[in-house]
Amino acid sequence: MGDLCWQHHPDSHFCAPGRYVSAAWLIGFVFIEVLVLVGNRMRCPLTDVAGHYTSDRRENFDMYLQLWLARHNKTIFGTLYGIGLTHGFLTTRGTHQ
Numbered sequence: 001m002g003d004l005c006w007q008h009h010p011d012s013h014f015c016a017p018g019r020y021v022s023a024a025w026l027i028g029f030v031f032i033e034v035l036v037l038v039g040n041r042m043r044c045p046l047t048d049v050a051g052h053y054t055s056d057r058r059e060n061f062d063m064y065l066q067l068w069l070a071r072h073n074k075t076i077f078g079t080l081y082g083i084g085l086t087h088g089f090l091t092t093r094g095t096h097q
Contacts, residue, residue, distance in 0.1 A: 050062035058070075
């Protein structure tokens with residue numbers, strides 16, 4: 001690990017060896033979910049399964065989220081994912097030697 005990481009985050013567990021690998025796996029899992037959503041026209045494939053058990057078709061019928069959050073969840077969490085990726089890239093850039 002480069003010293004730059006430890007200088008900016010001296011007590012951070014993110015800089016510990018192996019954290020980059022863990023982060024890469026987690027980023028990859030979320031990216032696979034994004035690919036599934038894109039392949040399904042931005043609709044979760046399990047929505048149809050949940051639809052068999054209710055006639056309710058509000059935006060939150062198949063998840064435990066408030067209606068306002070369910071309406072905007074892809075925008076909100078997609079933005080947070082993008083910010084997290086950007087932050088991770090910018091804070092780890094130059095730490096590998």
